[in-house]
Amino acid sequence: MFERFTESARGVVEGAVAQAERANADSVTEEHLLLALLDQEGTRSSFAFASLGITGRRAAVEAALADARRRGGLSKADTDALSGLGIDVAEIVSKVEAVHGQGALAGDKKSKRWWSGHRSFTRPAKDTLVKSLRIAVGRGDRHIGDEHMLLALSAQRGVVAEVLVEYGADYGALERAMFGGGGATGAGAVAG
Template identity: 75%
Template sequence: MFERFTKSAREAVTCAVGHAERANADSVTEEHLLLALLDLEGTRSSFAFASLGIDGRRASLEAALAEARRRGGLSQSDTDALTGLGIDVAEIVSRFEEAHGEGALQADCRSKRWWSGRRSFTPGAKSVLEKSLRIAPGRGDRSIGDEHILLALTVMPGVVAEVLAEHGAAHATVQRALFGEAAAS
């Protein structure tokens, strides 16, 4: 799979591993892939981020991701759905943190590292990479670029796609930024 990745896509994956290491996480997540794409310069994804104004709102994006981690990985739509059932997630998080300390509900995606000490990818991160493998040929591209990883992040359900959409980077807008108006229809 990795041999079909462009230099920038390989750099994104490598950088995602670095983000996981700096966060002392045992596994590479979708969030690490997004943060890695935000770090890239001079790439298709960096162009899309710049044209959508995401590059200037990184702190807000990271804060939204941190808040989702604090809620145990629940997306805002999950939280809203629970609120509709009469469950106050903010109150539950607050009480749990009172008893167990701040950040106690943060999703801990710990996995057993292989004997080599390398960080594994979570099922969600693997799904994003697999989806990018399907997006590229679907667009008629022979190789998988960082832009395909970004598009995969926008279509995979979960916190990262939701946070991107909240910041103006939904699938259709990213596609339009990358490939123009005709691509988004």
């Protein structure tokens, strides 16, 4: 699969590993992939971020991701659902942090990095890479680019997709920004 990656897609993967190293994380997550995509310049994903007004809001995106990490990875939809059951997630987070320290729920699962010396990719990050392949094939592209990775992130369930939507970057908006008005082929690729 990696032989089909464009230079920009390889840059995203390398950038995600660098993001994980800077954060002292044991593994590379989809969050690191998103941050690496935000670092790209002169690519389809950077064009989409610029056209949707996200480029200048990196700090806000990072804060939204950090807030989700602080909630133990629960999305806003999850916290709203729990709130409907009478469970105040913010209160629980505060109590856990009072006992165990700031960011206690944001703990990184330990990987086998100590054994191999490399940071592994989490299952959702690997799934994003596989989904990017499916999207590329669904669009009839012979390569996997950063644009396919960004679409894959927006198509996955979870905090990263939720943060993208929060900034107006759902799958459809990203596809229109990167490929223009058409897009019927890409919609079918998400289902796979």
